[in-house]
Amino acid sequence: MGVIGVFGRRTRELPEAVPHGGLAAEADGVRVLRGRRAVLDGASVGVRAGEVLALVGPNGAGKSTLLAALAGDLAPAAGSVRIGGRAAGEWSAPELALRRAVLPQTAELSFPFPVAEVVRMGRAPWAGTVREAEDAAAVAEAMAATEVAGFAARPFSALSGGERARVALARVLAQRTGLLLLDEPTAALDLRHQELVLRICRERAAAGDAVVVVLHDLGLAAAYADRVGVVHGGTVAAAGPPAEVFGAELLGRVYRQPVEVFPHPRTGVPLVVPDRRTTGADIPSKHPA
Template sequence: MRLLRHRPPPPAPAQPGDTLAEAENLHVRLGTRPVLHGVSVTVRAGEVLALVGPNGAGKSTLLSALAADLPAAEGVVRIHGRPAGDWSAPELALRRAVLPQSASLSFPFAVEEVVRMGRAPWAAVHPDGDDRAVAEAMAATEVTEFAVRPFSALSGGERARVALARVLAQRAPLLLLDEPTAALDLKHQELVLRLCRERARAGDAVVVVLHDLGLAAAYAHRVAILRAGRVAADGPPAEVFSDRLLSEVYDQPVEVLPHPRTGEVLVTPRR
């Protein structure tokens, strides 16, 4: 007798402004240590939400909780309107794609094989689009020329772009990116944030952990500023980035200035 494999249905297309993920009064502990204290944040289709704050503020922990990779001690995380724990792993893989801080592999997979791993959730649903999705993701992240090279032979920045290509190839409507620009040069930092904006324009929701406040100000629709496991402010960069707040949060004098040509927000340490 042949056993039929359960095929989770793909998510319905989101409308701009739809809530694709949210944390409500979220408390998270790592071991016995409390890390997040009553955090509430909403992630909407069509927006780039940047999580910023000093080291240890809880940014990566919040991202992992929104991905349903960390359990809540208190409060709730919802993904596409349902508590995160109500989704099966295959269902989650069709709804959210996660880029961790570091990418490492134990075997010498070629770059194209690594990117193709992002298509695994669609194997039982819609495998026909794999080749196109992989090719488009590699082109967008400028790694096509590395297609046959071993992932292990790449530089740190090249690996980071291949890892992002894998996430893009997954084509989930919720993208959760943890410090995607950390290993990149100036050109590719800009490229990654432009891709975040493009995915938001296409209707996805993007959450990105950033240390560069200038990038957050330039590309995020909203920023959530975390301090000691709590949200100190949440809103458009022009509204929540201020000298006083950022100086307090980072314990470092900061200036927020208008760009002399465009008037957009610039953030720089006061030296």
């Protein structure tokens, strides 16, 4: 890793790119407690450079908690998390910010910053480094990709929920880290912009980044993810390519809703639809909530 020294600042190590297929982050046997309840209990998953990993599962399964653990934002009670080949807790907050960018579920700001300034906040970790020279290009590229350049001067507080979501994503993209962790980035978006966000994820993976995205839409996960991790009962119940993981029995048990899984007639991508011939009330859950 390259080492930089900046007058008046702590010396930081600049990250090196993770080779394609190499582990960018890894959770191993992670246990996370909320009070006395184990939200995660033995969850393990690896995130590789050059791939999109989608985390799916029912409400309350622990998807966002696993994402926060992978980001190094949440210290597990047991198990380990590694980012860039090192234990997450060994990185300082500024060093982590050079290695991973996190998009939370909600984006709130107390002051009416213009959109362009909100996106520029994503460049803060690189201040004083040689990559500070990329600031203008990174901001412009991120705003163009997310289609928010047209309202760059508008205050963030005046935007709709979907517009805010895209601006928040632009901030993450402007950060230009090799690991992107996105928590439900499509939740507030219309059909067009849902597709836009997942295409961006695929583009970042093709450029060598590792992308983890929490999704509720199984169709989007099947269409765009290289691998999916089904989070259920505090652990990753299954992980692998969507065509291998998305089976009617597993999904019906995890979601307690009967489903049918069909290959798309043109692409072969799994299509998951509710089996409305029954309600699912009688389906047992292997891991009760």
